[in-house]
Amino acid sequence: MAPLPHSPRAPHAATEPAEARAAFRTGLSEPTAGWCDGRAQANLIAVPEDWAYDVLLFAQRNPLPCPVLDVTDPGVTTTPLAPGADLRTDLPRYRVWRDGRVVAEPTDVTDVWRDDLVAFLIGCSFTFEGALREAGVPLRHVEQGRNVSMYLTGRQCRPAGRLHGPLVVSMRPVPAELVGTARRLTARMPAVHGAPVHCGDPAALGIADLGAPDFGDAVQAHPGDMPVFWACGVTPQAALMASDPPFALTHAPGHMFVTDALDSAYRMP
Amino acid sequence: MAPLPHSPRAPHAATEPAEARAAFRTGLSEPTAGWCDGRAQANLIAVPEDWAYDVLLFAQRNPLPCPVLDVTDPGVTTTPLAPGADLRTDLPRYRVWRDGRVVAEPTDVTDVWRDDLVAFLIGCSFTFEGALREAGVPLRHVEQGRNVSMYLTGRQCRPAGRLHGPLVVSMRPVPAELVGTARRLTARMPAVHGAPVHCGDPAALGIADLGAPDFGDAVQAHPGDMPVFWACGVTPQAALMASDPPFALTHAPGHMFVTDALDSAYRMP
Numbered sequence: 001m002a003p004l005p006h007s008p009r010a011p012h013a014a015t016e017p018a019e020a021r022a023a024f025r026t027g028l029s030e031p032t033a034g035w036c037d038g039r040a041q042a043n044l045i046a047v048p049e050d051w052a053y054d055v056l057l058f059a060q061r062n063p064l065p066c067p068v069l070d071v072t073d074p075g076v077t078t079t080p081l082a083p084g085a086d087l088r089t090d091l092p093r094y095r096v097w098r099d100g101r102v103v104a105e106p107t108d109v110t111d112v113w114r115d116d117l118v119a120f121l122i123g124c125s126f127t128f129e130g131a132l133r134e135a136g137v138p139l140r141h142v143e144q145g146r147n148v149s150m151y152l153t154g155r156q157c158r159p160a161g162r163l164h165g166p167l168v169v170s171m172r173p174v175p176a177e178l179v180g181t182a183r184r185l186t187a188r189m190p191a192v193h194g195a196p197v198h199c200g201d202p203a204a205l206g207i208a209d210l211g212a213p214d215f216g217d218a219v220q221a222h223p224g225d226m227p228v229f230w231a232c233g234v235t236p237q238a239a240l241m242a243s244d245p246p247f248a249l250t251h252a253p254g255h256m257f258v259t260d261a262l263d264s265a266y267r268m269p
Numbered sequence: 270m271a272p273l274p275h276s277p278r279a280p281h282a283a284t285e286p287a288e289a290r291a292a293f294r295t296g297l298s299e300p301t302a303g304w305c306d307g308r309a310q311a312n313l314i315a316v317p318e319d320w321a322y323d324v325l326l327f328a329q330r331n332p333l334p335c336p337v338l339d340v341t342d343p344g345v346t347t348t349p350l351a352p353g354a355d356l357r358t359d360l361p362r363y364r365v366w367r368d369g370r371v372v373a374e375p376t377d378v379t380d381v382w383r384d385d386l387v388a389f390l391i392g393c394s395f396t397f398e399g400a401l402r403e404a405g406v407p408l409r410h411v412e413q414g415r416n417v418s419m420y421l422t423g424r425q426c427r428p429a430g431r432l433h434g435p436l437v438v439s440m441r442p443v444p445a446e447l448v449g450t451a452r453r454l455t456a457r458m459p460a461v462h463g464a465p466v467h468c469g470d471p472a473a474l475g476i477a478d479l480g481a482p483d484f485g486d487a488v489q490a491h492p493g494d495m496p497v498f499w500a501c502g503v504t505p506q507a508a509l510m511a512s513d514p515p516f517a518l519t520h521a522p523g524h525m526f527v528t529d530a531l532d533s534a535y536r537m538p
Contacts, residue, residue: 053322056329060337068329188537190459268457268537 009133010034010142017082020258021090029092029107031147031216031254033126034139038263040192041256042069042081043122043233044091045240046249049074052118054161058239059120061158065167065235067123067191069261075115081259088113093252095237100244109249117249122233123192124256125170127263131185137178141219147254148172150215150232154206157235165239168214169197169205169229173221182228191266198229205229215253278402279303279411286351289527290359298361298376300416300485300523302395303408307532309461310525311338311350312391312502313360314509315518318343321387323430327508328389330427334436334504336392336460338530344384350528357382362521364506369513378518386518391502392461393525394439396532400454406447410488416523417441419484419501423475426504434508437483438466438474438498442490451497460535467498474498484522 012020012035020036032041047055052071059066070079077087088110096104096112104112125148129139141148148170155167174182179199187195202210210227211218215234221227234253251257281289281304289305301310316324321340328335339348346356357379365373365381373381394417398408410417417439424436443451448468456464471479479496480487484503490496503522520526 053325056322056325057340060325060329060340071326071329190537268459 009037013037017258017260018084021082021085024092024107025086025089027107029255032092032256032258033129033148033254034142036258037130040069040081040259040261040263040266041124041126042259043124043236044087044119044249044251044257045122045236046087046117046119047245048114048247049116049118051162051245054163055120055236058157058160058163058236059122061160062235063190064194064197065157065231065233067193068120069123069191070121072119074118077113079121081121081261082257083260087119087257091251091255091257093255095250095252097240097245097248097250099246100241105252112249114247120236121257122236123266124233125193125230126256127192127266128186128189130263131189131267132182135181135185137174137182140173140221140225141217144219146219147216149210149213149217149219150234150253151205151207152214152238157239162245163239163243165235165242167197168232168234168238170232171210171227171229173219173225174228175222175224176226179226179228186230188268189266190268193231193233196228196230200226202227278306282306286527286529287353290351290354293361293376294355294358296376298524301361301525301527302398302417302523303411305527306399309338309350309528309530309532309535310393310395311528312393312505313356313388313518313520313526314391314505315356315386315388316514317383317516318385318387320431320514323432324389324505326429327426327432327505328391330429331504332459333463333466334426334500334502336462337389338392338460339390341388343387345388346382348390350390350530351526352529356388356526360520360524360526362524364519364521366509366517366519368515369510374521381518383516390526391505392535393502394462394499395525396461396535397455397458399532400458400536401451404450404454406443406451409442409490409494410486413488415488416485418479418482418486418488419503419522420474420476421483421507426508431514432508432512434504434511436466437501437503437507439501440479440496440498442488442494443497444491444493445495448495448497455499457537458535459537462500462502465497465499468495471496
């Protein structure tokens with residue numbers, strides 16, 4: 001189905017995933033919303049082997065924010081989701097975490113990667129944006145050339161071992177008459193966060209000010225838009241902040257790993 | 270919707286889950302197909318804590334046979350899926366495993382339970398049988414008062430750590446004209462094995478003789494039935510056989526943990 005006129009494709013929509021990763025590998029750094037139409041994007045969290053069970057159990061207990069797409073064996077820097085990719089270099093920006101704090105945001109983590117790291121690739125809501133756009137749901141952040149807005153909420157995730165922390169959500173302003181469409185389409189994609197966790201009043205999630213996101217950019221709503229909130233793969237980063245593991249690597253919010261996997265592979269029949 | 274006449278409800282269809290578990294606790298031991306209509310049933314595998322990551326990763330990498338519904342903390346013998354239940358006593362029959370071999374099949378494992386055990390509850394295809402019956406798909410094993418037929422296949426699961434082994438499937442003979450219905454209904458329930466992995470020729474899965482199942486009972490097909498195969502939660506037991514961990518406890522095939530959770534909780538919208 002051709003995109004509707006009010007939902008233009010982003011500048012990098014037609015880029016091939018391998019091209020995108022090659023550009024990021026050589027230092028290009030920007031949010032990946034709208035990149036590589038039709039291909040799944042993923043959150044990254046890599047932790048030392050002795051924290052891997054906690055992360056995997058946290059994901060199992062919180063499948064809405066943490067749908068696991070792949071887990072590497074310790075020290076492995078590749079994934080079947082993107083043959084030829086290197087997880088240490090192929091994301092546009094990373095975060096290096098020590099004792100629950102971000103100590104650097106480099107575009108390459110080859111120098112700090114460790115042989116005992118286990119990497120988790122977690123579904124990302126950018127993956128369902130193609131389906132929204134094709135159905136005529138405008139993507140305000142893409143139209144405005146911005147990163148999606150993300151917020152810490154007042155809802156706590158179910159803890160797992162040493163990991164605990166709040167749910168993080170992404171927010172998209174959606175014309176009120178299209179909220180039902182957005183809900184129906186995303187409900188069919190549980191591996192990339194599924195249906196919204198909330199529509200409407202941000203206070204219900206403990207969010208004080210939509211104009212001041214905790215991650216990403218503020219995005220301008222149009223008259224008649226309603227804020228729609230989806231569980232977000234930055235949730236494990238909120239758990240790092242709350243739980244202080246000694247070391248971790250993640251993507252920088254909105255700066256995702258672009259895989260070769262098709263969006264449609266994560267759509268229910 | 271009322272059951273159609275050719276799909277009678279089983280004798281224990283109207284039993285409440287807590288009643289069923291109380292009966293099993295006092296020693297009743299029979300397969301649970303057809304028990305407690307509308308309630309989810311679960312496979313059990315409990316392993317020492319140092320094997321828990323391997324099991325959880327095996328499940329993550331093989332979600333069709335191993336959809337995880339709950340994971341306990343070490344030593345915990347309860348689950349939110351069935352408040353008041355005790356995982357050591359409330360299943361109709363267990364298997365005790367040492368070094369990859371079944372050494373006992375008791376109806377109670379209180380005496381061999383260990384404080385370092387982590388229990389995994391894994392979705393069971395009995396959970397979608399209510400939906401099949403309501404749609405007029407006959408359940409031959411229930412009609413015949415037998416356990417479902419289960420088979421080791423020639424397909425290998427994706428290994429995880431020290432765990433590897435073949436896919437196990439359950440098989441139901443389905444009238445050819447209802448195979449599409451069965452596929453469509455079960456595809457909507459991925460947490461309890463989802464769509465069939467195969468319909469038709471058993472040899473395509475490496476199964477030599479439908480009359481000689483590896484687990485459960487042989488079930489009589491009717492003229493015009495086609496064998497339909499679903500991924501099965503006995504798959505982790507095949508991995509125990511293949512991978513020889515020192516100790517594990519599981520349910521006996523077909524003798525499931527009956528939870529309070531509604532079938533419908535595992536049905537996609």
